[in-house]
Amino acid sequence: YEIDVDIPLIYLLLFILGKIFSGVYGMISLRSLYPIYRNRNTLIKCKSKIYFGRNVQISRGCIIDGLSHEGIHFGNNVSIGLNTTILCSGSLKSIGKGIRIGNNVGLGTNGFYGGAGGVEIGDDTIFGNFVSIHPENHNYDNDIIPIRQQGVNHKGIRIGNNCWIGAKATILDGTILGDGCIVAAGAVVTGIFPGNSIVGGVPAKIIKTRI
Structure with a gap:
């Protein structure tokens, strides 16, 4: 950590104590040999399907459910912001595929x-607050059967390395973002x-490129 010189000493001490307690609690509750905060x-939920790298940080109010075919894979140095939900399956009838998160990824609150x-989320990618990712669509072609009974379809989502996803962005099924x-x-x-595309709007289009 790089510490700003204006941080009060008592704040810094409480921060360090909090990290120690959350690290010990994470190691015990998740049966890890290295710190998970x-x-x-x-x-x-479904811990047997969740795989943690080193130095994963899980903030207050988070819900993580690993029920899926391939589970949830966290890389090293992943931080998960306050009140974040990671959910792989919407029903028990057909469980989802899963999520793979690279190293040094930050998920906002x-x-x-x-x-x-x-x-799939690549290394060094950061997410703003209130971002949502939905790799699933409802079928709706039949106008007689209720949409909720027509099932779903999946294409999956892939986000490359070193991406920045702004606050309140919504990533829909079939999206591929390059590095x-x-x-x-x-x-x-x-x-x-x-x-290296910069995209924005509803629906999102390429505004310009970084190169």
């Missing part, structure tokens, strides 16, 4: 990350975008 006010159709992409705040993203 888990706050007590979190819910983790109040996010929703679905994994029904499969999600180095930036998604503007509030964008609704669907489609395939080459590396």
Whole structure:
């Protein structure tokens, strides 16, 4: 950590104590040999399907449910913001594929990350607050049968390395973002975008490139 010189000493001491307690609690509750920083006010379900790298940090109010075919894989140095939900399956009838998160990834607060159709997130990618990811779509072609009874379809979502996803962005099924992409705040993203694209809007389009 790099510490700002203006941080009060008592704040810094409480921060360090909190890290120690959450690290010990995470190691014991998740049966890990190396630190996983888990706050007590979190819910983790289907632990046998969740694979943690080193130095994963889980903030207060998070819900992580690993029920899926391939589970949830966290890389090293992943931070999960306050009140974030990671949910791989929407029903027991047909469980989802799973989620794979690379190293040095930051998930902002109040996010929703679905994994029904499969999600891959590359290394060094950061997410703003209130981001949602939905790798699943409802079928609706039949106008006689209720939509809720027509099932779903999946294409999956892939987000490359070194991307920045702005606050309140929505990533929809079938999206592929190449390495180095930036998604503007509030964008609704669907489609395939080459590396180093800056995209924004509803629906999102390429605004410019970083190169």
